[in-house]
Amino acid sequence: MTSIRERNKELILRAASEVFADKGFAASKTSDIAAKAGLPKPNVYYYFKSKENLYREVLESIIEPLLAASAPFNQPGRPGEVLKAYIRSKIRISRELPFASKVFASEIMHGAPHLSAEQADELNVQAKHNIACIQGWIDRGLMAEVDPHHLMFSIWAATQTYADFDWQISTVTGKACLSDEDYEAAAQTIIRLVIRGCEVEENAPAASEQVHRA
Structure with missing residues (x-):
């Protein structure tokens, strides 16, 4: 209880x-x-x-899910499965934590003045690990030779827009709130663009080793 x-x-x-x-x-x-x-x-x-402590708690409430969303990158898996799971996790965060997501976006846009050095380092290490995994798939011929950094930035932008720019999405769709079907359509659309655009070998065998985190 x-x-x-x-x-x-x-x-x-x-x-x-x-x-x-x-x-x-x-x-x-x-x-x-x-x-x-x-x-x-x-x-x-x-x-x-204090208000400062409360603000930091709000940041922490979104940082933990953001790091957890990268879990598929931290274990052996097929590129297609990993990317699909990551995209779905990111969409779920935008849906379930829209306000915290906006706070985090604003914090980053202002140079992350309230983000602790430990939090910034943890996010950066995880992002670099994810990018290294993508580069490893590219090196093994499991996907097209795209820039892994910009692929990751594109996924962030595509998924986080459903929280950070919800007013624009509501205005364009004419819906005050998106439905389960809308979020599923969003996830499927982004997945299709990434998987097909990057020519990901969806049937490739699972990698026996992932790039170790720094």
Whole structure:
């Protein structure tokens, strides 16, 4: 059973994600976060001590799923299967954590001033590992000779746009909220573009070894 403490922290964290996504760090007020959470303002300081700590907790709430999305790259697997799983995980993050995703995008666009050195290093190491895996597949002739860095950037852009630019997507589609079918269509479209565009050998045997992480 969830304790009152855990429940209140979750309410505050969810509300903070929305407020920070809407107003940015500087313009956000703890009173607005407390009001959206339906809790007294002192509760924000009781659980998180400061607005800065709360903001960092919001960042942490998206960094963990982003790193977890790369799990397919961290074990032997066929290129097609790995890329498909990664794309689906990234789409799922945009759907389930849209506000935290916006906060993370804004943080990166402003030079990541609140991201800790450890967090930045962990994200960078994982990204380089993923890119090295893709380069390994290219070297073995399992996919076309694309630039692995720009392929990864393209996947990030294609998947994260469903959270970071949801207003534009809603305006163009005429839907306030996308349905299960919409997200499935998004995942299938991106997968098709990547797999076919990169000429990925989907039936290639699973790699016996992956590039070891640094």
